[in-house]
Structure formats: structure tokens, C-alpha cells
Amino acid sequence: DSGVTQTPKHLITATGQRVTLRCSPRSGDLSVYWYQQSLDQGLQFLIQYYNGEERAKGNILERFSAQQFPDLHSELNLSSLELGDSALYFCASSVGFGRGTWETQYFGPGTRLLVL
Amino acid sequence: GENVEQHPSTLSVQEGDSAVIKCTYSDSASNYFPWYKQELGKRPQLIIDIRSNVGEKKDQRIAVTLNKTAKHFSLHITETQPEDSAVYFCARIRGSQGNLIFGKGTKLSVKP
Numbered sequence: 001d002s003g004v005t006q007t008p009k010h011l012i013t014a015t016g017q018r019v020t021l022r023c024s025p026r027s028g029d030l031s032v033y034w035y036q037q038s039l040d041q042g043l044q045f046l047i048q049y050y051n052g053e054e055r056a057k058g059n060i061l062e063r064f065s066a067q068q069f070p071d072l073h074s075e076l077n078l079s080s081l082e083l084g085d086s087a088l089y090f091c092a093s094s095v096g097f098g099r100g101t102w103e104t105q106y107f108g109p110g111t112r113l114l115v116l
Numbered sequence: 117g118e119n120v121e122q123h124p125s126t127l128s129v130q131e132g133d134s135a136v137i138k139c140t141y142s143d144s145a146s147n148y149f150p151w152y153k154q155e156l157g158k159r160p161q162l163i164i165d166i167r168s169n170v171g172e173k174k175d176q177r178i179a180v181t182l183n184k185t186a187k188h189f190s191l192h193i194t195e196t197q198p199e200d201s202a203v204y205f206c207a208r209i210r211g212s213q214g215n216l217i218f219g220k221g222t223k224l225s226v227k228p
Contacts, residue, residue: 002159033215043160043205043218056215090159094214103214104150107159 003027004093004108012114018079021111025072025093031055032074033094033105034066038087049074050096081115088112118143122206122219129196130227137222139206140188146208149189150216151180154203163204164191196226 003026013019025032034046045058049068060066063081068074078085090110094103121140129135139149147168152160166173166180166189173180177196182189193200203223207216 002161031214035216042220043207043216045215045217048215050214056210058215092216096214103148103209104162104165105216106162107152109159112157 002106002108004091004106006089006091006108006111008111009109010112010114012116013081014116015081015083017081017115018077019081019113021076021078021089021091021113023074023076023091023093023108025074025091026106029093029095029106030072031094031096031103032068032072033092034060034074034076035090035092035107036087037090037110038084043090046076078113083115086113086115118210118217120206120208120217120219122222124222125220126223126225128225128227131196131198133196135191135193135196135200135224135226137191137204137206137224138188139190139208139219140186141208142187143208143210144184144187146210148209149180149182150207151191152205152207152218154205154221156202160205193224196224198226198228200224201226 005024007022030051033048046060048056066076088110092105092107094105150165153163154160179192203221206219
């Protein structure tokens, strides 16, 4: 167990809908990262938050947004869902925000999203 | 570019043999290289990592080597066991940010 928790474990929804994925980082970690894993694209970085502020953006669609709350948990919001959004969504946490330092990232168990 | 190239994509070995997975990168600012093991449907789990100021690191049957000049790093698993069967991902930290850039993964199968 990495100490990172994610809910829900599974999510089945229809195209056009909106869902929210939740992540709680390890105790003491200030950074949260969101990654998307699909069969054809591998593990892709979406977005990073550090202590409540957005720090880096990757290949995140405009339909997706995230935030980190004062208690450091984070939510990833996916809207106007399409079939191609079906994937495993992982969050990871680390102590700091990277910036070229050597931050170990620990992954949560993931949320499996299926869009029908 | 910023991608990490990982080879091979699949690797099948007999139990007890060694397995080697190699990754190459082009961003010379990268200074942290972790390896993750992912079993089917589970989270990526860190198995070993290496910083750019060392050339090799070992943890029991697992070792990682780094050649910063040639910009490649490799995972070595000795005395493989069936429970080593999984997908292994190499990654590098993006120099200006904190996120990881992953290779495409290597599916390792260890046959008893």
C-alpha cells in the first residue's frame, strides 16, 4: 500500500456525462500528479498541483480540469465524456514539486473509467 | 525530444535467467530515473530508482545502470522468478518540472 488513496475504484458512465475522481496524497506530501493510462498511449501526465496551486500541465484536454483543496486532496473533473476517455486514471504524490529535484512519486490504486 | 524510448516491448525468459530492459532519452537536463513495475490492473509500483550522480544501484536481484553520456539507463533482473512477470516502465523526471515521462513499457513473462 503506497498511502495514496483514490475513489472510486470503478466508474461506468455514458458519453456526454461529467465525472469527478478523487485522490488523497500520502501524509506529508504536498504534490499531487494526475496520469492517464490507456492501452495505446501508455502513462501520460495530465496535471500537477503543489500545495493548492497548479504547477505543471501535460496533455490535458480542455474538457478536463483539476484542483487541490486546502486539506491537499485533489479532484480531477472530466466533462463531456467521449468513448476515448475510457482509461485508468492514476494520481501520484510526492513530498515537493520536483523542479529538477529527485522526488519519488508514489501511485494510488487508480480509477478505472469506462465511457459507454 | 522529450520521450523515453524503451526496449524491448515484450520479453520472455525462463525462470532463473536474467532480464535486461533498456531505455534511452535525449534531454540532458534529466537527473532522476525511476523504474516502476505494474501488475495487471494494479498501480505502478516503484522498484528502484537512480540519481544522475551515480552510475549503478543494486537492490537484491534488481539493478539499474545509468550512462549519462550516452543517455541511456537499464534495468537488470537476475535469477528471475514467475512473480517477476509484469509490465515494467522506465521514466525520467522532466528537467524543468516535476512530472514523470514514461517509456511505453516492457511486458516481462517469466516461464517456470
